[in-house]
Structure formats: C-alpha cells, structure tokens
Amino acid sequence: MSVTLADKESVLREKADHPAVAAILNWKSDSLADARWDRDELTLTIAREDIVGAGFAIENAGYNFLEDVTAVDWFPASPRFQVSYHIVSHSLKERIRLRVMLDESSPVVDSIIPVWPSANYYEREVFDLFGIRFDGHPNLRRIMMPEEWVGHPLRKDYPVEGYR
C-alpha cells in the first residue's frame, strides 16, 4: 500500500521540496487551494483565477509537456466541475496533475494556451462535451459533436442513450 497524504497540510509537510510544490509556493502560496498525494500521484488544486500563472510557474520548474486536459462532472455536488491538467516533465521524468474546481453557475476558466499551445484541442473537447468555457481560447468551437448539437454529452445529467 502506498502512502496517502490526504490534505494540503500533510503534503506541504512531507513534500515541501517537491519541485512542483516549491514552484507554486514560491510563485504565489495562496494560489494553492488544496493538495493530495495518492497512489504515487501528486494533485495540486489551484484557485481558478491563478491557473495560467501557476502553469507558467510549473513550466519554469521543468514541467514542459502538457499531456492532457480533461474534466470531471461531480453533479450534483458543488463545486460541480473539475478540470484536470496532466503535465509531464521530460527532464524530471515525472507527472503531476493540476486541477481547478468550477461552480455550475459560471463554468469558465482561463485558457492554458499561453503556456502550452497543445491545450487547444483538449479545451475544445472539454467545451464540447462538458460545456466548460475557456477564456482567451482562439477557436472555441465544438470538435466532436456537430456544430448545431444541443447539450453537452459527458455531463452526468445527460442520459447515456441521448435524448429521445
């Protein structure tokens, strides 16, 4: 069984010298809303308005490759949406996860494209399937579903069979 550090305090105590944690704390310590170390994976929850700045801080710490952007719908919990970013470091040979929690009332977050241009398609996919909008995205259009589709299929309140 691997070690689980369930909250921010324990992660800061045990993993304070982790390059990603250190980079975020050095940049702006109150942008780190929560942290978790579980199954050998580090998850850092970032305040919504700080995601681009945190991205730059992480990138300077050596996490150069954005692998994936996706979302999870925690309906009917609040905050409802979680956007997850998986970032790999080619030099440290390590992967971390950043995440942002979004309320149902305004599912909007800044686009991460200024830091990692490869987020373009991923953010379009999340917009298409979850209805989360990314501020500053150059071409936020549907990518999987037809343009005139109504609804966002990966939301939990969207039936698996679709609307009949």
Added chain:
Amino acid sequence: MAQFTETPILEAPIAEGSADQTMVLNMGPQHPSTHGVLRLVLEIDGEIVVRLYPEIGYLHTGIEKTCEAKFYQQVVPLTDRIDYLSPMHNNLCYCLAVEKLLELPIPDKAQWVRVLLSELTRLNSHLVWLGTHAMDIGALTVFLYTFREREDILRIFELVAGQRMMTSYFRIGGLSMEPPLDFFERVQSFIKTFPEKIDEYSNLLTGNPIFVNRLQNVGHLSAADAIALGVTGPPLRASGVDFDLRRDMPYSSYEKFQFKVPTSQRCDVWGRYLVRLEEMRESVKIIQQALDGMPLGPVKANAPKIVLPDREKMKTQMESLIHHFKIVTEGFAVPAGEVYQGIESSRGQMGYYVVSDGTAKPYRVHMRNPSFASLQALETMCKGRMLADVVAVIGSIDVVLGEIDR
C-alpha cells in the same frame, strides 16, 4: 433533438479573410490517403498550402460516456475499438490504470507476456503504417510485403486471444487465460526471420530515389514546436527529443529490458521513417529478451473477488462459482480516487485517466490519445509546402481516426 447536417465548406472558418488568389479545397472525409475519415479543409495558393484546418468527429461514438455505464471489467472490450491498430496497448493502459486504483500486484509472468504482446502490437501497427505510408507515396509493393508479416502477427493474436484484432486479452488482474502451449514457439519462429524482413523493406525504400525525395526535408517540425503542440512518440523522437515512457517512466516491468530508444535530428518525414524502422528492430530485441527470460508462475493475480476464476474451478468449486456469479452480475467495487496511467503506444504517449467514486462502475474514464494531439501539428508541418506533401505528412504522423474521435 438536433440532427446532423453537413456544414457547408465555405462556412468553415478557414475561408474567412482569405485573399483573392487563394482557393479552398476540401480533402476527405472519404479520401484514400487520410487513413480513415479525416477531413482537411485546405486553403491553397496554386499548389502551396496557405492554411490547413482538420475537421474531426466523424467517428465519434461516445466511448467515454459508454464506459461510465459499464462495470470496470466490461470496459476492456471497448478499449480495443479506440486504436484499432494497437488494441493491446489500449487494453494494457486501461488495465494498468484500474490496477493502480486497486493497488493490485500483478504476477511476473503476466507482466512479461504483456510486454511481449505489446511489442508484437507495435510491430503490427508499424507494419500497417509502413505499408500504407509507402503506398501513399506511390510505392505499392511494400504494402503487400508488410501485410504478409502482419498476417503472421494476427495469427499469433488469434492463437493467444481467439481474436485477430479486437483481442481484449489483458484483463484487470492479469491475462484472460494462460497462453497456449505452442505460443512461445510461434513467436520465436516469427521473430527469428523478422529482422531479415525489415531489411527487405529497407532495401525497397531506403535507397529508392523517388521515395527519398518525397520524404526528405518535408514536414519540418522543430523540437520546440513538437513539445508545444503535444506531439509524442516517433514524430517527437524524430525531432531530436529523447523521451520514451517505456524507458523513462517504466510500467509493466519494462525496466527489466535492455533496448535503445532511436532518435533522429532530421525533424522531417524521412527522420520519422528512420525512427520507426529502427523501433521495429528494437521491438524484436525486447521480444527476444521476453522469450528468453519468461518467468514461471500464474498469469492472474490472487484476488478472487476481482479476477474471474478458471473455468474448471468455476464448474467444480462452490466458492469459485459464487465469485464468478458475483463478479459477472455485480462487478467489483474500486476504492475512490483518481489515477492517470501513461504508456508508450505505437503512436506516442497514450494515457488513461480513471476516476472512481467507490462503486463498481468507473465514474469517469478519459483517454489521452497520441494521434489527437499530433494532429494539431499538421498545419505547422504543411504550411508553405506543396499540396502533395500533405499526404506524406499525414502518413508520417500515423493517425488513427478511431482514437482521435473516440
């Protein structure tokens, strides 16, 4: 609800603000060299590509949504259908992710058979790539040669899994069953002759001036652009970035194998061709090491509440029958949490992000597929080049539309 209607080509965003002398050309979705249903909207000035816009989604089947309605073990056959040219990589990545959630140790033999079959899958996928890529360029012969060897690999898959393409052989907790008796001999006799076959393809293509001229200095992608645009796998290594998850973040006991990671500084289609050809030779070495050092022991984890019992036990032992019934009808609960498992598939970094809420069905399954990200780099590679080069570049990033659209 809304029905699908085709977006008229002139309404696609590419045509906006274009100069008078350019024209908009539609390529696909039914085009022989797009390797599936990839639709490209090209703005061309004469024969020069000014802009390029991939329009995808024609194969979208909502696999991620379907996964949420299935038990964990029922998702395995869905993963085959994503990247249909390397089904075992999808099986492996999903199983590793769920095993990580369960913190379930896998017996050595199962891990080694997984490595062996993953590398055979890589050969299978690269053979299709080589055949179709050369055919796009106009070298038709190679296609017939590579499909001859691919048939041998598919027969091995059929022997081991009962299926040629949609194998579903890797299961959560190990393999679906012990490999058959003559499996290792069949693999041995295949890889004994295979390096000669690679030489054969190389003889047909590497010195062929038409092929060389069509590939060299085409589709330039610098290392910085490749990283910025999310390109992984052979195209990334052909741009000089030495990164391979098998070596750098090993999974499924890859750390016990010795192999080189081929790279090239050429940054063009030719470099990608050389890297993939070399990768095939390295895969043969890995398979040989797996055959030589294959450990003995079970191929399923000792977890009766997660792994289906053997057929024979299920028919003769009461407890196994109960476990079988429970797993099939109710599935098994997976502890809450989220994991991301990355592996190196034939096309690059594949990743499965599995979120569990503690029930028997995954709360969320997301697949990170290498083709999806690599497609973003297509415009960078084709801009300012000839229209005919687009075909060569598509072939060089080796897209599979099944994994782009999911």
